[in-house]
Amino acid sequence: MTSPGPHSRGHSAVPNASPSPPAAGQTPEELLRRTAVGEEAAFASLYDLFSTRVFGLAKRIVRDPSQAEEVAQEVFLEIWRRASRFDAGRGSALSWVMTLTHGRSVDRVRSAQAAADRDLRVAQSSTERDVDSVVEAVEASFERRAVQRCLGSLTELQRESVTLAYYSGYSYREVAELLSAPLPTIKTRLRDGLIRLRDCLGVAT
Amino acid sequence: MRPDPHLLTGAAALDALPDDESAELAAHLAECETCAAELAGFVETAALLGAVTADTPPARLRESVLAAARATPQLPPATGRVADAGAHRAPEPADRAADGAPAPATGADVVPLRRPWYRRPQALLAAAVAAVVLAAGTAVVVVTSAPDRDVATCVSTAADARVVAPSVGTGGEVVASGQCNQATVTVAGLPPLPGGKVYQLWYLRGQEPVSMGVLATSATGSLQPVTAPLAAGTTAFAVTVEPTGGSAAPTTSPVWVVPL
Numbered sequence: 001m002t003s004p005g006p007h008s009r010g011h012s013a014v015p016n017a018s019p020s021p022p023a024a025g026q027t028p029e030e031l032l033r034r035t036a037v038g039e040e041a042a043f044a045s046l047y048d049l050f051s052t053r054v055f056g057l058a059k060r061i062v063r064d065p066s067q068a069e070e071v072a073q074e075v076f077l078e079i080w081r082r083a084s085r086f087d088a089g090r091g092s093a094l095s096w097v098m099t100l101t102h103g104r105s106v107d108r109v110r111s112a113q114a115a116a117d118r119d120l121r122v123a124q125s126s127t128e129r130d131v132d133s134v135v136e137a138v139e140a141s142f143e144r145r146a147v148q149r150c151l152g153s154l155t156e157l158q159r160e161s162v163t164l165a166y167y168s169g170y171s172y173r174e175v176a177e178l179l180s181a182p183l184p185t186i187k188t189r190l191r192d193g194l195i196r197l198r199d200c201l202g203v204a205t
Numbered sequence: 206m207r208p209d210p211h212l213l214t215g216a217a218a219l220d221a222l223p224d225d226e227s228a229e230l231a232a233h234l235a236e237c238e239t240c241a242a243e244l245a246g247f248v249e250t251a252a253l254l255g256a257v258t259a260d261t262p263p264a265r266l267r268e269s270v271l272a273a274a275r276a277t278p279q280l281p282p283a284t285g286r287v288a289d290a291g292a293h294r295a296p297e298p299a300d301r302a303a304d305g306a307p308a309p310a311t312g313a314d315v316v317p318l319r320r321p322w323y324r325r326p327q328a329l330l331a332a333a334v335a336a337v338v339l340a341a342g343t344a345v346v347v348v349t350s351a352p353d354r355d356v357a358t359c360v361s362t363a364a365d366a367r368v369v370a371p372s373v374g375t376g377g378e379v380v381a382s383g384q385c386n387q388a389t390v391t392v393a394g395l396p397p398l399p400g401g402k403v404y405q406l407w408y409l410r411g412q413e414p415v416s417m418g419v420l421a422t423s424a425t426g427s428l429q430p431v432t433a434p435l436a437a438g439t440t441a442f443a444v445t446v447e448p449t450g451g452s453a454a455p456t457t458s459p460v461w462v463v464p465l
Contacts, residue, residue, distance in 0.1 A: 038279060040271065047270055056260035069266055073273065080274040084282040091245060095252035102220050102251075143256045151257070165221040166254050172216040173223060184212070191215030191247075198250040 028093035029086075036083035043080055050094075051076075054101045061105035061169045071108050075101045106169040150200035158193035161186055211240050218247030278365050278383035281437050359385035360432065367465075374461030377428075379442055381435055381465060390442050391430040392420060392461055398446060405451045406431060407459075409441040419451045420444070440465055 028049055034042030054075050059068035078100055086096055151159055157179070164175045176186040210233040216222045217230055234241045360366055363382035370378055376394020381387075395404060407414040415436070420428045444461035445452075 036279070036282070040275065043274055044267075044271055047267055051267065052259040052261050053255045055262035055266070056258040057255045059260055060258040065263075069262060072262055072266060073270055076270040077273055077277055080277060081280050084280055092249060092252065094255075095249045098252035098255045099220070099248065101255070106220060143253065144259065147253055147257045151254075162219065162254075165216065165219040166251060167258065170221065171223055172219075172221040175221065187212045187216055189215075190219060190221065191212055194215045194218060194247045194250055197254075198246050201250060201253055203246050203249045203253070 028097075029088045032079075032083050032086045032088075032093050032096075035080065036086070043083075046079065047076060050097050053094075054097065057098065057101050057167075058105045058108075060167050061102070062108050067108060068105075071101070071104050075104050078104075102166070102169070109169050146201060150197050153200050154193050154196055157181075158189050158196065161189040162193040162197070165190060211237065214240055214244045214247055218244055218251045220251075281386075283437055360387045360389045369463050369465060371461055371463045373459060374444070377461070377463075379463040379465070383435070386435050387432055388435045388439075388442070389430055389432040390417075390463070392428045392444055395428065395444070395460060397426060401449050402446050403449050403451060404428060404444050404460075405447040405455075407443045407445065407455060408433075408436060408439045409443060410436060410438045411440060414443065414455050416451065416453070417442075419447070 031042045031046045055072045058071040062068050161175050164170045172186050176183050210229050213230040360380050360382045363384045365384050366380050366382045368378050368380050377391045380389045404420040406417040406420050423429050441464045443459040445455045445457045445459050
């Protein structure tokens, strides 16, 4: 991955919002609020803020850059359309955007593969690649490093489960099948893994 | 035989829960504040995982997105109980297009059912009906009438008017305009019904069908168009066959659907 990091932007006049505290009106939540009233500049700033993450996650899940580009376009249009529905009281702008992105990406994969069952062997071999690249591809971003470090703090089985579910877009039943583990085990692992990640990343609850 | 639904929060935050268990968890969250808080924290955590995969998109995407946005109307804010339930929960394909996926009456942050009502197999309709009954207090029945000329004119001449053909059924269309905040629904191509049956029109708010009344038949036997306010969060219009007088909630699968 060659991304310069989630906050890089090459286009906007909006100053970089991270890691220094964002200027007033430039938090993602504020940008969403301004987008909701039709401010194109705010929407452009949101794009600059989130495009690497949206595109990157879409690409990881759909595994095809041109399809990922389409998914990213869909996601940003949804952000534009639905900005007025964002409720900061219920979660961060980032989680709103990433949830949209994940869902859209999984839809894309599922509709493309609805006819044919997934080839589990291919998936199996990609499991290792996922885990390895996630854990090893340490890049400059502080946040990225924190996530890498925290993923590394999981047990191998937790990490595999979380990685397959999130980065590959599998349902937990599919994860159970891939890892030949009982369903309750996977359920528990996903939850325990998230508890550990949450605490490691310092997510307020 | 299900184990504690509380354990499903992890899979839910990762968008890895199948339909039936999403519903199960939703029901559980309504009664378990701790679980709802845990899920919210997990969803924030999952969002951070996205940082790892960040990758620069092609430069052309930016202009393409901004140009598309300029040509795309925005949804009005959700009002009242129609909150964006899809937002921080893994939203549903239809909700995503949709908005205002209605929160079941029990609470806001629940996991929506995975598939919209109008695509759901017959067997699951009972659940949809139950959900509607919960929300019946807020259902609005629009009295069916011939289109009001002024609003119909607004819709037909609005710059942002969209004409959408049915995805189920073969005739008719919906002309929707955000500027007029109105839609004209013209249902056609459906066979005449035997006595005791009528066509009833619904709009879907998220996945929740809301009655727009029974469709009137003109002297020539065609169904009369309906012009009605475009409610926030409308995702589709649908027609079902119901007993004379109509039903409070759909009792059959739609024979005609226009997704917005």
